[in-house]
Amino acid sequence: MILMPKPAPMYITLIVAAMLQLIPLPDFVSDARPLWLPMTVLFWNITAPSWFNIGSSWLVGIFLDLLTGSLLGQHALAMVAMSYIGIRFYKQYRLYSVAQRLLLAGSALLVWQLIDNWIWRIDGQTPGAAQIWLPLLTSLLLWPWYQGVLDWVDEHWRADIARE
């Protein structure tokens, strides 16, 4: 039988990720800030693709656009492209080795970064190389652990439903 995820914990992880993403920090920390929200969205795409689909990712992207005051659709487009990669490979992902998982997450997050920065440029901003690669690097360093935490959240509440 398929255990359907309960929405509440997922929303909570997304809101916490948004907090981490947007909390004001000094510049030198902010430059290396991991891509918390994209990472969280990607995790749910891979873990529960039937439930957290590309449309859900798009919605989170629109929220992020509104929260940061960027062009409407900017983060949404980046989310949609990233999620497509995640959802396309969600079946394989669980069979992958750690290195392969990192490669997949890395590619998806790279797509996010490139689209995001490409639209910044269209909007007349000029992001530096560090602003593209540093967040990507910290995200990938964190990914295995962060995924572990979210996995725990996921399993914990699915088990809860099974007991009911």
Add this chain to the structure above:
Amino acid sequence: MKKPLFLAGSNPLLRFVVFALLSIALVYYDLHGHQLDRLRSTLNTLIYPLQIAVDFPARAASWVNEALVNRSRLIEQNNRLRAENLQLSSRLRSLESLKYENEELQRLLKAARSLEYDFILARLLAVSMNRIQQRIIIDKGSRDGVETGVALLDGLGLMGEVTRAYPYHSEAILISDASEAVPVRIARNGLRGIASGTGVNSTLKLLYFPVTADIREGDVLVTSGLGGRYPPDLPVATVSRIASSSNSPFAEVEATPLAALGQSRRVLILKPGRVDDDGGEGE
């Protein structure tokens, strides 16, 4: 059986194409024109609770910080503030008399009106995700009297300008944003120029100062009021580095903003209230 099949099997490629096109259309219309302004304003008001939720940890941290300050430190701080207040109010009194003198002189010069400012105190809710765009969200909006285009300061100097005011919160662009330019003059001698952001919090570029201009390190820059976007005489930055290259008629001048752009959690929004001398409208 039907449900998971429908959900999991629904074509991700199709979804991808649909939502990607939707996003691209949104970006396009947001970039070229103002059709989306009303939609954005409505949505922004709707998600304001989320904005508050996202801000919660910062707020909680500052609350804990305030709650844990011990008594002796509070007393010390209180004494210090009281002394400071005394000093400031005496200084203010001497400024008051200068102000009247100034108004008198302006009236003699037939300057129609002088400006006086009110401030709205606001808190930082969020910053743009990275330094590409130097943009902040503050917790006061049009309901509190904030308007699009008003200036934003901290205790030390000019921070930026409100770009969009929503009912309960507003967005502002910082002077360090690469697309932002502030008309300034040197307080010492009145030379005018433009201070442009660089995308880095700690540096502004000064444009259009000739190599021969009388400008020194440490000069204070204030807004010139030209262009009408910023009111005149707000402190902006101090000149930090001057270099001249042989092939350009302009000096390369860098300045450090006076405002703590990366650190201020509380900001002042300038609320322009015109103080007319009585005959203002009649003429």
